[in-house]
Amino acid sequence: MLLSNGGTAPASMDQGVARWAAEQVLSLAPDDASRKAGSKLGAAGPWSGAGCDPSGAVWGLCKGSGSKPYQTVVDTTGPAYKCSCPSRKFPCKHALGLLLLWACDEQTVAHSEVPEWADEWLSGRRNRAAAKEQPGTGSGAKSADPEAARRRAERRAERITAGATELEQRLADLLRGGLAATERSGYGLWEETAARMVDAQAPGLAARVRELGAIPGSGPGWPVRLLEECSLIHLLDSAWLGRERLPEALAATVRGRVGLPSAAEGPAVRDQWLVLAQYDSADGKLTTRRVWLHGRESERTALLLSFGAAGRPPQLALPVGLMIDAEVTPHGAGRPRAELGTQFGPPVAIDTPPPGGPCASAADAYGQALRDDPWLDSWPVTLTGVIPVPDGTGWQLVDADGGAALPVAAAALTRPGLWKLVALAGGRPVTVFGEFGHRGFMPLTAWPEDMSETVPLI
Known part of the structure; x- marks a missing residue:
């Protein structure tokens, strides 16, 4: 339920894996710098020995600053990448450039025999994947001692309880002293308190x-916003301290919100999963990548999370606007987070976006999700037949039939994706996937009225 190749003519399936569109390639870029650098390498000039095969492999030699060209190979069924350049980014600019060349120039990247240097990596990768699927193979790490794991969990829970109790006292002191005083105390007070919560393993x-x-002094009405956020933290503290009395589903939500990891719980769901969006966020020490999927048959929306430390982008990357036949294991009923399992083929092009509804349906979906998770900032929704319209201080998405409207989140107003959405619509209705919550609607991917392309907005 996503879109086709957005204007490029795909190779027929009897020739192998369908070629992607340029936008789908660029959606894999780990950052803007890689996107720009990869775009410059998307022409035939620096490449030699480029080719592809029906299994989804793409390879080529890219001229660099040294005497030897960089050997670049991509397995589009993953996708996965290998390049002899020293970059620590995945995919690197050479892999992006090679994929762009493959997407747009069938003559330069034609079907041919895999060279030995590329086949060595491809064969090793596929053999390892096959071995993982065989029962009883692999190193078979020893099972962890369940009693030791239970004791570790109890010790961590005790630390979190101590941290939550301390945080409650600090919130009480804050309210007793008055919210106005927080503007004078500066950010150091909050950072010191946050460090105490890190020590408490929360x-x-x-x-x-x-x-x-970041709230004190952030503009008109900041004391109200600060009080709202303090109330949510107090609610989370109280829920943790009384978690034994909560229904299991809500207790699991509380454990996740304080920072305890959750494991994927079966059964796995095999489906044709539409890759709706992919974007990164960073907190200085960790980069988090979010990939949104939608199951064509199950009609489930799944969130894949991957992480990269020390400035390295996460390795998981899926092309927005394509569909993968794969198994996905959720982290619990009603929660969107899931783990990607076995893929049963390469990504393929599709010609329709996910099902959606008007603006009122987005508000309903978010409201229902809040019942299960009061700390939820946003919820994935697809809007159909909406038009971006300026409202004086920002933008709104308005139902084409004159029904309801949703404000565009303030964080989206300074990003180029908003202007891509406005240009794509041109005053006409579009379909938009994004995240809607109390801060407004964050558009992530859009489709024009004729459904001719998929346009990532972030």
Whole structure:
């Protein structure tokens, strides 16, 4: 339920994997710098020995600053990348450039025999994947001692309880002293409190405390916003301290919100998963990549999370606007987070976006999700038949039939994706996938009225 190749003529399936569109290639870029650098390498000039095969492999030699060209190979069924350049980014600019060349120039990247240097990596990768699917193979790491794991979990829970109790006292002191005083105390107060929550092994609480530090002095009405966020933290503290009395589903939500990891819970769902959006966020020490999927048959929306440390982007990357036949294992009923399992073929092009509805349906979906998770900032929704319209101080998405409207989130107003959406619509209705919450609607991907292309907006 996504879109086709957006204007490029795909190779027929009897010739192998369909070629992607340029936008789908660029959606894999780990950052803007890689996107720009990769675009410059998307022409035939620096490349030699380029080719592809029906299995989804693409390879080529890219001229660099040294005497030897960089050997670049991509397995589009993953996708996965290998390049002899020293870059620590995945995919690197050479892999992006090669994929752009493959997408747009069938003569330069034609079907041919895989060279030995590329086949060595491809064969090793596919053999390892096949071995993982065989029962009883692999190193088979020893099972962890369940009693030791239980004791570790109890010790961590005790630390979090101590941290939540301390945080409650600090919130009480804050309210007793008056919210106005927080503007004078500066960010150091919040950072010190967040550090205490890190020591308590409650990274979820630490993140929410850090967000408090940005509110004082942030514009008109900041005391109200600060009080609202303090109330949500108090609610989370109280829920953790009384978690034994909560229904299991809500208790699991509380554990996740304070920062305890959750495991994927079966059964796995095999479906044709539409890759709706992919974007990164960073907190200085960790880069988090979010990939949104939608199951064509199951009608489930799934969120894949991957992480990169020390300035390195996460390795998981899926091309926006394509569909993969794969298994996805959720982290629990009603929660969108899931783990990507076995893929049963390369990504393929599709010709329709996911099902959606008017603006009122987005508000309903978010409201229902809040019942299960009161700390939820946003919820994935697809809007159909909406038009971006300026409202004086910002933008709105308005139902084409004159029904309801949703404000565009303030964070989107300074990003080029908003102007891509406005240009794509041209005053006509579009379909938009994004995240809607109390801060407004964050557009992530859009389709024009004729459904001729998929346009990533972030």
